[in-house]
Amino acid sequence: xxxxxxxxxxxxxxxxxxxxxxxxxxxxxxxxxxxxxxxxxxxxxxxxxxxxxxxxxxxxxxxxxxxxxxxxxxxxxxxxxxxxxxxxxxxxxxxxxxxxxxxxxxxxxxxxxxxxxxxxxxxxxxxxxxxxxxxxxxxxxxxxxxxxxxxxxxxxxxxxxxxxxxxxxxxxxxxxxxxxxxxxxxxxxxxxxxxxxxxxxxxxxxxxxxxxxxxxxxxxxxxxxxx
Ligand SMILES: [Zn+2]
Numbered sequence: 001x002x003x004x005x006x007x008x009x010x011x012x013x014x015x016x017x018x019x020x021x022x023x024x025x026x027x028x029x030x031x032x033x034x035x036x037x038x039x040x041x042x043x044x045x046x047x048x049x050x051x052x053x054x055x056x057x058x059x060x061x062x063x064x065x066x067x068x069x070x071x072x073x074x075x076x077x078x079x080x081x082x083x084x085x086x087x088x089x090x091x092x093x094x095x096x097x098x099x100x101x102x103x104x105x106x107x108x109x110x111x112x113x114x115x116x117x118x119x120x121x122x123x124x125x126x127x128x129x130x131x132x133x134x135x136x137x138x139x140x141x142x143x144x145x146x147x148x149x150x151x152x153x154x155x156x157x158x159x160x161x162x163x164x165x166x167x168x169x170x171x172x173x174x175x176x177x178x179x180x181x182x183x184x185x186x187x188x189x190x191x192x193x194x195x196x197x198x199x200x201x202x203x204x205x206x207x208x209x210x211x212x213x214x215x216x217x218x219x220x221x222x223x224x225x226x227x
Contacts, residue, residue, distance in 0.1 A: 006206075
C-alpha cells in the first residue's frame with residue numbers, strides 16, 4: 001500500500017540539529033543548513049527519533065514480547081537479517097533490509113503557499129543564535145568535569161513553518177498506525193530537549209493509495225498489534 005504523510009511543523013522553541021561535522025559556524029554544535037544558509041530539519045534525524053519512539057510503543061503493545069525477534073538497534077550485528085523482520089525493521093529497515101519508507105528533509109516554507117518574492121527580504125530567516133551550555137564529561141572518572149560548549153539554535157520567524165514528507169510502501173495499516181504513533185510521540189526535536197529546545201507542534205495528513213485517511217482512525221488500529 002502506498003503511504004504518503006505530509007508534515008507541517010511549527011517550532012515553539014528554538015531547535016538544534018547538528019551535522020556532527022564542522023560547518024561554517026563559530027558554534028561547537030552548528031545547525032545543518034542548505035546552500036542558501038537556511039537551517040533545515042534532516043529527514044534522517046527525524047527518522048531516528050521516530051524509530052526510537054516506535055520501538056518503545058511496540059514493546060508496550062505486544063505483551064509478552066515474543067522471543068521471535070531479538071532486534072537491538074542500533075547494533076547492526078543484533079538487528080533483523082530477515083526474512084522474518086520485526087515490526088520496526090519492516091517500517092524503518094535494517095542494515096540488511098532497505099527501508100520501505102523515506103523521510104524527506106523538512107524545509108522552511110511560508111504558511112501561505114506563495115513564497116516570499118525575495119528570501120533576502122526576510123533577513124531574520126537566517127538569523128540563528130549561539131547558546132552556551134555546560135556539559136559533563138562522563139567518560140572520565142571525575143565527579144563532574146565541566147565542559148563549556150556552544151550550540152547554534154534557530155527558531156523560524158512567524159509566517160514560516162517547516163514542511164516535509166514521509167513516503168513509501170507498507171504492507172499493513174497497523175504499520176502505518178505504529179509509524180504515526182511514533183511520530184506523534186516526538187514532542188521535541190533534535191538536541192538539547194532536556195534544556196527545552198526543539199518543542200514543536202506537528203500537523204499530519206495521511207494518504208493511503210492516494211486516498212486521504214483520518215489520522216485518528218488509523219491510530220485506533222494500533223490495537224491490532226496486541227491481538
Ligand atoms: Zn528488527
